Amino acid sequence: MCDEILENHPELARDGQPTLRQRLEISNEAVTEMAVEASRSCVKAWGRPFAAITHLVYVSSSEARFPSGDLHLARALRLNPDVSRVMLSFAGCSGGVAGLRIAKDITENNPGSRVLLATSETTIVGFRPPNPDRPYDLVGAALFGDGAGAAVLGTDPIPGTETPMFELSLAIQQYLPDTDKTIQGELTEEGISFLLGRELPLVIEDHIEAFCKKLAMEGARGESHDVNYNDMFWAIHPGGPAILNKVESRLRLCPDKLNASRQALRDYGNASSNTIIYVLENIIEESRKKKESGESDREWGLILAFGPGITFEGIVARNRMV
Numbered sequence: 001m002c003d004e005i006l007e008n009h010p011e012l013a014r015d016g017q018p019t020l021r022q023r024l025e026i027s028n029e030a031v032t033e034m035a036v037e038a039s040r041s042c043v044k045a046w047g048r049p050f051a052a053i054t055h056l057v058y059v060s061s062s063e064a065r066f067p068s069g070d071l072h073l074a075r076a077l078r079l080n081p082d083v084s085r086v087m088l089s090f091a092g093c094s095g096g097v098a099g100l101r102i103a104k105d106i107t108e109n110n111p112g113s114r115v116l117l118a119t120s121e122t123t124i125v126g127f128r129p130p131n132p133d134r135p136y137d138l139v140g141a142a143l144f145g146d147g148a149g150a151a152v153l154g155t156d157p158i159p160g161t162e163t164p165m166f167e168l169s170l171a172i173q174q175y176l177p178d179t180d181k182t183i184q185g186e187l188t189e190e191g192i193s194f195l196l197g198r199e200l201p202l203v204i205e206d207h208i209e210a211f212c213k214k215l216a217m218e219g220a221r222g223e224s225h226d227v228n229y230n231d232m233f234w235a236i237h238p239g240g241p242a243i244l245n246k247v248e249s250r251l252r253l254c255p256d257k258l259n260a261s262r263q264a265l266r267d268y269g270n271a272s273s274n275t276i277i278y279v280l281e282n283i284i285e286e287s288r289k290k291k292e293s294g295e296s297d298r299e300w301g302l303i304l305a306f307g308p309g310i311t312f313e314g315i316v317a318r319n320r321m322v
Helices: 003-008 020-046 069-076 092-109 136-143 200-219 241-250 255-268 272-293
Strands: 055-060 084-089 114-121 147-154 166-175 183-188 191-196 233-236 300-307 311-319
Touching: 020 055, 020 069, 020 114, 020 147, 055 069, 055 092, 069 084, 084 092, 092 114, 092 147, 092 166, 092 272, 092 300, 092 311, 114 272, 147 272, 166 200, 200 241, 200 300, 200 311, 233 255, 233 272, 241 255, 255 272, 272 300
Parallel strands: 055 084, 055 114, 233 300
Antiparallel strands: 114 147, 166 311, 183 191, 300 311
């Protein structure tokens, strides 16, 4: 929350004020602007024109309107009117990996397609003014951040024109029964009322090993074999330091395995659906540096995120930079 917004909307700094309309007016515009900037940067790096985009998957838990944000983004980017669009709303921290999963399914079922995945989030909808009776709000203000991300997905890359970074081999989703109250949020007259249960890191710790074994087993097409998690790269949505610490401990990972996630958390905070894009960018940069210095890197790894439900999203991926 910046001074300019508070100067224009002083009611946001007062408890009990019906400010949902003002919050959504600010957020709806902001998330589109950020998604446009991220998408333009991504497509420029990709090297092909926007006219080559056939599908759009847009992820945001920070807006609510009709038409939905995917149409506003498509129009702002001047995508073809016949571009097929998917909007993922209120998927929270697992939204980025869910978007990758859906984009993967689209590309595999539409030969020659190119899917633009865009994510964009802002914290203004859930901002709460300081209150001594709610010290936990300060934790949320320090942990969560704004931002946007983008990626282009497709099959059969064009030699000399498209440079693949990752190959998404297999994706699964799973929710944990009776955990739906651990991550809660609802739209109220004062914005989104958001609550994270203190037990969240422990719940993830209790279930992460079984989920990763299932993901690795399905990735190996049912063949039973021992998995050494330290022989893989790890792209985990950094929901917070406690979650990363619990995953690292339960899977007995070497300290450097979650460097990409920890760096993203330091640099951007938990930016909800965007953050996995930042983590993957860090892995790409790490791979480039290792390649230049002649060091070996891990070819296969897992992309993971945890969101409301509690929902686990997981992808078996191959690092094409190796």
